[in-house]
Amino acid sequence: MEIKSASFVTSYAKPGDFPAPALMEIAVAGKSNVGKSSFINGMTRQKKLAKTSQKPGKTRLVNYFLLNGAFYLVDLPGYGFAQVSKAEKERWGEMMEGYLKGSENLRHMFLLMDIRHSPTRDDETMLRYVRILNIPFTVILTKADKVAKSKVPMRVNALMKELVLPGREWLIPFSSETGFGRDRVLARMEEVLSSSSF
Numbered sequence: 050m051e052i053k054s055a056s057f058v059t060s061y062a063k064p065g066d067f068p069a070p071a072l073m074e075i076a077v078a079g080k081s082n083v084g085k086s087s088f089i090n091g092m093t094r095q096k097k098l099a100k101t102s103q104k105p106g107k108t109r110l111v112n113y114f115l116l117n118g119a120f121y122l123v124d125l126p127g128y129g130f131a132q133v134s135k136a137e138k139e140r141w142g143e144m145m146e147g148y149l150k151g152s153e154n155l156r157h158m159f160l161l162m163d164i165r166h167s168p169t170r171d172d173e174t175m176l177r178y179v180r181i182l183n184i185p186f187t188v189i190l191t192k193a194d195k196v197a198k199s200k201v202p203m204r205v206n207a208l209m210k211e212l213v214l215p216g217r218e219w220l221i222p223f224s225s226e227t228g229f230g231r232d233r234v235l236a237r238m239e240e241v242l243s244s245s246s247f
Protein backbone atom coordinates (compact mmCIF):
# COMPACT_ATOMS: atom_id res chain seq x y z
CA MET A 50 0.00 0.00 0.00
CA GLU A 51 0.99 3.64 -0.24
CA ILE A 52 -0.18 6.54 1.85
CA LYS A 53 -1.95 8.83 -0.55
CA SER A 54 -3.39 11.28 1.90
CA ALA A 55 -2.85 12.19 5.53
CA SER A 56 -4.37 14.92 7.60
CA PHE A 57 -4.59 15.89 11.22
CA VAL A 58 -8.11 15.44 12.50
CA THR A 59 -8.19 16.25 16.16
CA SER A 60 -6.48 16.11 19.55
CA TYR A 61 -7.86 14.87 22.80
CA ALA A 62 -6.68 15.86 26.24
CA LYS A 63 -8.71 13.46 28.36
CA PRO A 64 -10.08 9.96 27.85
CA GLY A 65 -13.76 10.91 28.01
CA ASP A 66 -13.27 13.04 24.91
CA PHE A 67 -12.23 10.24 22.58
CA PRO A 68 -14.31 10.15 19.42
CA ALA A 69 -17.15 7.78 18.76
CA PRO A 70 -16.11 4.58 16.94
CA ALA A 71 -15.80 5.28 13.25
CA LEU A 72 -12.65 3.90 11.63
CA MET A 73 -9.89 1.43 12.42
CA GLU A 74 -7.02 2.74 14.48
CA ILE A 75 -3.31 1.99 14.56
CA ALA A 76 -1.63 3.57 17.56
CA VAL A 77 1.93 4.88 17.79
CA ALA A 78 3.58 4.90 21.21
CA GLY A 79 7.05 5.37 22.59
CA LYS A 80 9.33 7.14 24.94
CA SER A 81 9.62 10.85 24.57
CA ASN A 82 12.21 11.86 21.94
CA VAL A 83 12.32 8.36 20.42
CA GLY A 84 11.31 9.81 17.05
CA LYS A 85 7.54 9.40 17.10
CA SER A 86 6.73 12.61 15.27
CA SER A 87 9.49 11.91 12.76
CA PHE A 88 8.06 8.41 12.24
CA ILE A 89 4.59 9.79 11.50
CA ASN A 90 6.01 12.46 9.20
CA GLY A 91 8.27 9.93 7.49
CA MET A 92 5.50 7.43 6.94
CA THR A 93 3.09 10.02 5.58
CA ARG A 94 5.85 11.92 3.75
CA GLN A 95 4.63 15.16 5.21
CA LYS A 96 7.30 17.20 6.87
CA LYS A 97 5.14 18.93 9.43
CA LEU A 98 2.15 16.70 10.02
CA ALA A 99 3.25 15.74 13.53
CA LYS A 100 5.34 18.38 15.17
CA THR A 101 8.92 17.32 15.78
CA SER A 102 10.90 18.97 18.48
CA GLN A 103 14.25 18.74 20.15
CA LYS A 104 12.60 19.29 23.50
CA PRO A 105 11.36 16.01 25.01
CA GLY A 106 7.83 15.58 26.21
CA LYS A 107 5.99 17.98 23.96
CA THR A 108 3.42 15.51 22.74
CA ARG A 109 0.95 15.26 25.59
CA LEU A 110 -2.26 14.86 23.73
CA VAL A 111 -3.75 11.95 21.84
CA ASN A 112 -3.61 13.09 18.22
CA TYR A 113 -5.66 11.54 15.43
CA PHE A 114 -4.41 11.54 11.85
CA LEU A 115 -6.64 10.31 9.04
CA LEU A 116 -4.76 8.27 6.44
CA ASN A 117 -6.11 7.48 2.98
CA GLY A 118 -9.53 8.50 4.28
CA ALA A 119 -9.66 4.95 5.65
CA PHE A 120 -8.05 4.65 9.06
CA TYR A 121 -6.57 6.65 11.91
CA LEU A 122 -2.98 6.73 12.98
CA VAL A 123 -3.25 7.62 16.65
CA ASP A 124 -0.27 9.40 18.17
CA LEU A 125 -0.14 8.64 21.89
CA PRO A 126 1.66 10.91 24.34
CA GLY A 127 5.35 10.09 24.80
CA TYR A 128 6.41 8.60 28.10
CA GLY A 129 9.48 8.61 30.30
CA PHE A 130 10.22 12.30 30.32
CA ALA A 131 11.98 13.18 33.53
CA GLN A 132 11.17 16.84 34.03
CA VAL A 133 7.46 16.68 34.63
CA SER A 134 5.41 16.78 37.79
CA LYS A 135 3.86 13.76 39.45
CA ALA A 136 0.43 15.13 38.58
CA GLU A 137 1.42 15.31 34.93
CA LYS A 138 2.65 11.71 35.01
CA GLU A 139 -0.61 10.58 36.56
CA ARG A 140 -2.55 12.43 33.90
CA TRP A 141 -0.45 10.66 31.28
CA GLY A 142 -1.26 7.29 32.86
CA GLU A 143 -4.97 8.02 32.87
CA MET A 144 -4.88 9.12 29.25
CA MET A 145 -3.04 6.04 28.16
CA GLU A 146 -5.18 3.64 30.11
CA GLY A 147 -8.33 5.43 29.00
CA TYR A 148 -7.31 5.16 25.39
CA LEU A 149 -6.00 1.60 25.42
CA LYS A 150 -8.88 0.14 27.37
CA GLY A 151 -11.54 2.24 25.73
CA SER A 152 -10.74 2.12 22.06
CA GLU A 153 -12.88 -0.47 20.34
CA ASN A 154 -11.24 0.28 17.02
CA LEU A 155 -7.62 -0.18 17.97
CA ARG A 156 -6.18 -2.93 15.76
CA HIS A 157 -2.43 -2.63 16.23
CA MET A 158 0.25 -0.68 17.99
CA PHE A 159 3.59 0.51 16.68
CA LEU A 160 5.78 0.64 19.74
CA LEU A 161 8.84 2.78 19.05
CA MET A 162 12.22 2.17 20.64
CA ASP A 163 15.65 3.56 19.80
CA ILE A 164 17.69 0.90 17.97
CA ARG A 165 20.84 1.94 19.85
CA HIS A 166 19.59 1.37 23.38
CA SER A 167 18.23 -1.34 25.62
CA PRO A 168 14.55 -0.96 26.43
CA THR A 169 13.88 1.35 29.37
CA ARG A 170 11.75 0.34 32.31
CA ASP A 171 8.95 2.43 30.82
CA ASP A 172 9.28 0.58 27.50
CA GLU A 173 8.95 -2.69 29.34
CA THR A 174 5.95 -1.47 31.29
CA MET A 175 4.30 -0.34 28.08
CA LEU A 176 4.98 -3.68 26.41
CA ARG A 177 3.63 -5.58 29.40
CA TYR A 178 0.49 -3.50 29.27
CA VAL A 179 0.00 -4.07 25.56
CA ARG A 180 0.45 -7.80 26.07
CA ILE A 181 -2.02 -7.91 28.97
CA LEU A 182 -4.61 -6.07 26.89
CA ASN A 183 -3.92 -8.39 23.95
CA ILE A 184 -3.17 -5.58 21.55
CA PRO A 185 -1.24 -6.84 18.51
CA PHE A 186 1.96 -4.85 18.12
CA THR A 187 5.16 -4.31 16.16
CA VAL A 188 8.30 -2.81 17.68
CA ILE A 189 9.73 -0.07 15.45
CA LEU A 190 13.44 0.43 16.03
CA THR A 191 13.95 4.11 15.30
CA LYS A 192 17.05 6.05 14.25
CA ALA A 193 18.45 3.03 12.39
CA ASP A 194 20.69 5.39 10.39
CA LYS A 195 22.61 6.03 13.60
CA VAL A 196 24.11 2.54 13.62
CA ALA A 197 26.25 1.05 10.85
CA LYS A 198 24.12 -0.85 8.33
CA SER A 199 26.09 -4.01 9.08
CA LYS A 200 25.18 -3.75 12.77
CA VAL A 201 21.42 -3.40 12.26
CA PRO A 202 20.68 -7.18 12.25
CA MET A 203 22.72 -7.56 15.42
CA ARG A 204 20.73 -4.85 17.18
CA VAL A 205 17.46 -6.40 15.98
CA ASN A 206 18.52 -9.75 17.46
CA ALA A 207 19.65 -8.20 20.72
CA LEU A 208 16.39 -6.30 21.21
CA MET A 209 14.34 -9.31 20.18
CA LYS A 210 15.95 -11.24 23.02
CA GLU A 211 15.72 -8.42 25.54
CA LEU A 212 12.03 -8.00 24.81
CA VAL A 213 11.43 -11.75 24.66
CA LEU A 214 9.80 -11.58 21.24
CA PRO A 215 9.20 -14.81 19.30
CA GLY A 216 10.79 -13.73 16.01
CA ARG A 217 12.55 -11.01 14.06
CA GLU A 218 9.37 -10.11 12.20
CA TRP A 219 8.15 -8.47 15.43
CA LEU A 220 10.72 -5.70 15.00
CA ILE A 221 11.21 -3.31 12.09
CA PRO A 222 14.33 -1.14 11.96
CA PHE A 223 13.38 2.29 10.68
CA SER A 224 14.94 5.62 9.82
CA SER A 225 12.97 8.75 9.17
CA GLU A 226 16.17 10.30 7.79
CA THR A 227 16.72 7.76 5.02
CA GLY A 228 13.32 6.08 4.68
CA PHE A 229 14.86 2.73 5.62
CA GLY A 230 12.15 0.34 6.83
CA ARG A 231 9.27 2.41 5.48
CA ASP A 232 8.20 -0.29 3.01
CA ARG A 233 8.07 -2.88 5.75
CA VAL A 234 5.94 -0.63 7.94
CA LEU A 235 3.58 0.01 5.02
CA ALA A 236 3.31 -3.73 4.43
CA ARG A 237 2.54 -4.27 8.12
CA MET A 238 -0.16 -1.59 7.97
CA GLU A 239 -1.69 -3.27 4.96
CA GLU A 240 -1.68 -6.63 6.72
CA VAL A 241 -3.36 -5.13 9.78
CA LEU A 242 -6.01 -3.31 7.79
CA SER A 243 -6.81 -6.21 5.51
CA SER A 244 -7.04 -8.77 8.30
CA SER A 245 -9.31 -6.66 10.47
CA SER A 246 -12.97 -7.05 9.89
CA PHE A 247 -14.80 -3.80 10.46
Ligand SMILES: Nc1nc2c(ncn2[C@@H]2O[C@H](COP(=O)(O)OP(=O)(O)OP(=O)(O)O)[C@@H](O)[C@H]2O)c(=O)[nH]1
Pocket residue numbers: 079080081082083084085086087088100101102103104105106107108126127191192193194195223224225226227
Ligand atom coordinates in the same frame (compact mmCIF):
# COMPACT_ATOMS: atom_id res chain seq x y z
N1 LIG B 1 19.25 10.50 12.78
C1 LIG B 1 17.95 10.39 13.05
N2 LIG B 1 17.37 11.26 13.91
C2 LIG B 1 16.06 11.12 14.18
C3 LIG B 1 15.26 10.07 13.61
N3 LIG B 1 14.01 10.17 14.09
C4 LIG B 1 14.01 11.25 14.92
N4 LIG B 1 15.23 11.81 14.99
C5 LIG B 1 15.62 13.01 15.79
O1 LIG B 1 15.31 12.74 17.15
C6 LIG B 1 14.78 13.92 17.78
C7 LIG B 1 13.40 13.60 18.35
O2 LIG B 1 12.52 13.28 17.28
P1 LIG B 1 10.94 13.53 17.38
O3 LIG B 1 10.35 12.92 16.15
O4 LIG B 1 10.61 14.94 17.69
O5 LIG B 1 10.63 12.63 18.67
P2 LIG B 1 9.27 12.41 19.47
O6 LIG B 1 9.31 11.01 19.93
O7 LIG B 1 8.10 12.84 18.65
O8 LIG B 1 9.48 13.38 20.69
P3 LIG B 1 8.40 13.99 21.74
O9 LIG B 1 7.64 15.05 20.98
O10 LIG B 1 9.27 14.52 22.80
O11 LIG B 1 7.53 12.87 22.21
C8 LIG B 1 14.77 15.00 16.70
O12 LIG B 1 15.94 15.75 16.84
C9 LIG B 1 14.77 14.21 15.40
O13 LIG B 1 15.36 14.92 14.34
C10 LIG B 1 15.92 9.16 12.70
O14 LIG B 1 15.33 8.21 12.15
N5 LIG B 1 17.24 9.38 12.47
